Amino acid sequence: xxxxxxxxxRPAICKKATIxxxxxxxxxxxxxxxxxxxxxxxxxxxxxxEEYKPYADNGLGYGDYPKVGGGLGVEFKDNYYPYDYPEIKxxxxxxxSADHDLYSEDRYxxxxxxxxxxxxxxxxxxxxxxGCLALxxxxxxxxxxxxxxxxxxxxDGVKHYTFER
Numbered sequence: 001x002x003x004x005x006x007x008x009x010r011p012a013i014c015k016k017a018t019i020x021x022x023x024x025x026x027x028x029x030x031x032x033x034x035x036x037x038x039x040x041x042x043x044x045x046x047x048x049x050e051e052y053k054p055y056a057d058n059g060l061g062y063g064d065y066p067k068v069g070g071g072l073g074v075e076f077k078d079n080y081y082p083y084d085y086p087e088i089k090x091x092x093x094x095x096x097s098a099d100h101d102l103y104s105e106d107r108y109x110x111x112x113x114x115x116x117x118x119x120x121x122x123x124x125x126x127x128x129x130x131g132c133l134a135l136x137x138x139x140x141x142x143x144x145x146x147x148x149x150x151x152x153x154x155x156d157g158v159k160h161y162t163f164e165r
Contacts, residue, residue: 028063042066046093055098068095073103 032038032054041064042052055062077089084092088104101107114121153160 028061028065030063031057032064037064045095047095062098065098066095068097073107074105 029041029044032041038052038054039049041054042049044064045052045066047066051066053067054064055067074089079089081089083089090096097103
């Protein structure tokens with residue numbers, strides 16, 4: 001019985017076989033100061049030493065955790081890629097950014113780069129609104145109404161319908 005198939009964490013049967021582990025497994029170590037510590041940290045996070053770049057040691061407590069890309073949310077990952085965990089679009093032992101909780105599918109996600117610049121969008125908005133305003137003032141004296149003619153009777157002063165006997 002494998003715990004990956006049933007997604008149950010059983011440490012006696014398989015160690016670190018599911019995405020849910022113990023908190024101590026995710027706790028970062030101290031910031032690497034030597035090249036040997038840096039290589040050990042890269043191996044710990046399943047990265048090549050060339051790819052491994054830790055966060056700056058500025059007291060935030062990231063320690064040796066790798067600084068991987070971030071910013072684009074999970075919804076920008078390929079939907080058709082065969083992920084190990086397709087429900088969260090993640091592979092086994094894939095390093096994630098330290099603020100990954102901000103970029104899940106039910107949270108805020110920094111969108112992909114916009115197609116046009118913000119100044120272009122503002123110029124288009126001002127152009128459309130200015131065009132509507134110009135049409136409004138240009139057509140202000142040309143009122144629109146429902147074209148209804150006056151009531152037509154057979155002759156002036158003659159009753160058209162009579163309901164008398």
